[in-house]
Amino acid sequence: MAQNQPIEALIDLMARLPGLGPRSARRAVLQMVRKRETLLSPLAEAMQEVARNVRECGNCGNIATGEICDICASNKRATGEICVVETVGDLWAMERANVFGGRYHVLGGTLSALDGIGPDELRIPRLVERIPAEEVTEVILALNATIDGMTTAHYIADRLDGMVRLTSLAQGVPVGGELDYLDEGTITAALAARKAF
Amino acid sequence: MAQNQPIEALIDLMARLPGLGPRSARRAVLQMVRKRETLLSPLAEAMQEVARNVRECGNCGNIATGEICDICASNKRATGEICVVETVGDLWAMERANVFGGRYHVLGGTLSALDGIGPDELRIPRLVERIPAEEVTEVILALNATIDGMTTAHYIADRLDGMVRLTSLAQGVPVGGELDYLDEGTITAALAARKAF
Ligand SMILES: [Zn+2]
Ligand SMILES: [Zn+2]
Numbered sequence: 125m126a127q128n129q130p131i132e133a134l135i136d137l138m139a140r141l142p143g144l145g146p147r148s149a150r151r152a153v154l155q156m157v158r159k160r161e162t163l164l165s166p167l168a169e170a171m172q173e174v175a176r177n178v179r180e181c182g183n184c185g186n187i188a189t190g191e192i193c194d195i196c197a198s199n200k201r202a203t204g205e206i207c208v209v210e211t212v213g214d215l216w217a218m219e220r221a222n223v224f225g226g227r228y229h230v231l232g233g234t235l236s237a238l239d240g241i242g243p244d245e246l247r248i249p250r251l252v253e254r255i256p257a258e259e260v261t262e263v264i265l266a267l268n269a270t271i272d273g274m275t276t277a278h279y280i281a282d283r284l285d286g287m288v289r290l291t292s293l294a295q296g297v298p299v300g301g302e303l304d305y306l307d308e309g310t311i312t313a314a315l316a317a318r319k320a321f
Numbered sequence: 322m323a324q325n326q327p328i329e330a331l332i333d334l335m336a337r338l339p340g341l342g343p344r345s346a347r348r349a350v351l352q353m354v355r356k357r358e359t360l361l362s363p364l365a366e367a368m369q370e371v372a373r374n375v376r377e378c379g380n381c382g383n384i385a386t387g388e389i390c391d392i393c394a395s396n397k398r399a400t401g402e403i404c405v406v407e408t409v410g411d412l413w414a415m416e417r418a419n420v421f422g423g424r425y426h427v428l429g430g431t432l433s434a435l436d437g438i439g440p441d442e443l444r445i446p447r448l449v450e451r452i453p454a455e456e457v458t459e460v461i462l463a464l465n466a467t468i469d470g471m472t473t474a475h476y477i478a479d480r481l482d483g484m485v486r487l488t489s490l491a492q493g494v495p496v497g498g499e500l501d502y503l504d505e506g507t508i509t510a511a512l513a514a515r516k517a518f
Contacts (some may be wrong), residue, residue, distance in 0.1 A: 128391065130374055130385050134367040140360060143341070143347040151372075152338040153503075154410050157384060160372055163337060168368035170331040171353070175362045177327055178354060187325050187354060192327065213351050304348075 131157070132162050178241070185230030195227055202214055204261040206254065210234055210268055216305040218266060221311035226264075229254065232308040234272035235279055248280065250265065255287050264318060265292040268302045291318045328354070333474055346367055371474055380451070382427030382444050384409055399423040401458040402452065405477065407465055409498040415463060418508035423461075426451065431469035445477065452484050461515060462489040465499045488515045 135154030139149035152236060156164040161264060182192035182193075188194070206267055215228050231246045233253050243249065263284055267273035281290050294317030303311065329352060334345035353361040355360030377383070378390035385391070392398055406412050414423050428443045440446065450459060460481055464470035478487050491514030500508065 128375065128386055130367065130370045130386065131384055134371050135365075137360065137364045137367050142352050143345040143348060150410065150413065151340060154408070156368070157371065157375060157409070163334065164368055164373045167331075167334045168365050168372055169329065171361055171365035171368065173327045174331050174350075174354065175357055175365055178325065187328055189325055189327065211351070212354070213348065216347065271430050283471050318380040 125293075148227075153261050155228040183228045183229075184229060184249075185212075185232055186248075187214055196275060203258050203266065206258070206260050206262075207250070207266050208251065209266050209303070210273065210276075211304075214268070216264065216312055217306065217311060219316075221315065223312045223315050224264075226262075227258075231267075231276065234270075234276040236266065243279065246276070248283065251280070252287075255284065260288055262289040262291060264315075265290065266303065266315075267292075270297065270302070294318050300306045378427075380447075381425050382409075382429055382447075383412055383425060397422075400455050402461065403448070403450065403455070403459075404461045404463050404464050405456050406500070407470065407473075408501075411463065411465070414500045414503065415507060415512075418505040418512070419477050420512050421461075421507045423457075423459075428464075428473065431467075431473040433469055440476065440480075443473070445480065449479070449480060449484075452481065459484055459486045459488060460490065461512075461514075462487065463500065464489075467499070 125298050134156075135146070135149045136155050136264055138144055138152055141149075144152065156167065177189050178187055179189075181188040182191050183196045184193060186195060188196075188259070202225045205224075206229050207218060207224055207226060208231060209218065210227045210233060212230055214254045215230055218224055229247070229312055231251075233241055235243070235246065236298065236299060249257050251263075255263070257283040263280075265277045265280060267277045277292060284290060293314040294310075296315070298306075331353075332350050333345070335341055335349055336343050338346075341349065342447045353364065369490055374386050375384055376386075378385040378393055379388050380393045381390060381391060383390040385393075389393070391506060399422045402421075403424060403426050404415060404421055405426045405428060406415065407428050407430060409427055415421055415425070426444070426448045428445065428448075429441060430438055432438055432440065432443065448460075452460070460477075462474045464474045474489060481487060490511040
């Protein structure tokens with residue numbers, strides 16, 4: 125296919141995004157070229173803006189524009205509760221349910237002996253530090269209901285044992301299910317019925 | 322959802338691409354943030370490159386980096402045959418089949434009384450000019466097998482009547498089907514069995 129070089133390069137990159145294959149990447153790029161002023165240029169600028177200004181929150185691991193994310197910086201969020209999630213996507217899923225008023229801690233994954241991911245790779249030491257520093261009284265373990273998620277929850281429960289009240293999302297999260305795929309109602313119910321871990 | 326402003330803006334733009342909704346846009350943006358150096362920044366640069374350098378071929382309407390596209394500029398393409406397609410996506414589909422050695426003419430859509438799209442909106446005058454200018458002996462009408470596509474094919478056949486040999490892709494293109502969704506084999510067979518229009 126003797127196609128245009130910059131176009132080919134863009135299609136190859138787009139095809140690496142989750143959910144897009146070569147065909148949908150081609151369609152997306154054609155749409156961009158058709159809407160250069162209203163879509164392509166704004167996309168390029170929005171990406172550059174994110175690349176320049178977005179980083180990890182130094183406190184919780186959420187996405188941030190400054191040193192600290194909007195949630196950690198807000199004085200409207202309860203300081204005594206931390207909800208522990210695996211990824212930023214899971215944090216967003218919790219926020220969409222709009223039912224948790226505390227702060228978060230984003231682990232960045234789960235423990236995995238197979239992949240060589242230990243506690244230090246997961247921002248767990250920082251979680252332990254936050255308990256006294258933010259006078260935390262409850263840690264809600266909102267990990268995915270997968271084997272790795274449960275293993276990680278148990279490890280964290282051991283580390284924080286005696287320091288703080290530990291709860292986990294109620295059953296209601298389907299077994300094997302991932303937070304990011306759940307509707308707001310299920311997340312709301314699971315949080316309301318949370319139980320001691 | 323009190324999310325990060327630049328992130329929200331990028332998700333909104335990504336969600337406007339064909340095949341992506343709000344959920345897949347969020348997943349794509351999270352992936353970009355995770356892979357800033359290898360995905361986000363290269364994507365931003367590739368888009369800027371396309372926005373700066375890619376335009377319409379002044380001859381055929383294909384995507385081009387210079388005044389004229391690679392296909393029109395190539396001396397390896399037969400000059401006597403023009404394949405008329407609706408969109409650049411259809412041109413790419415023909416090129417993937419790798420069976421046509423001539424040049425293209427991209428109409429940019431189909432005639433549509435409803436949408437007020439007439440011959441002048443469709444680069445049809447330029448097609449008429451190309452017949453003598455490039456000593457064209459055959460025009461292959463490779464429009465989609467839709468009602469608008471057929472209407473447009475008949476209009477072009479009337480305009481070029483007596484100037485040139487007119488053919489169309491053989492049946493083999495499913496009725497109501499669009500070129501961009503066809504496999505290479507079907508396109509190859511349809512082109513090989515093309516018939517006088
Ligand atoms: Zn934070
Ligand atoms: Zn051209």
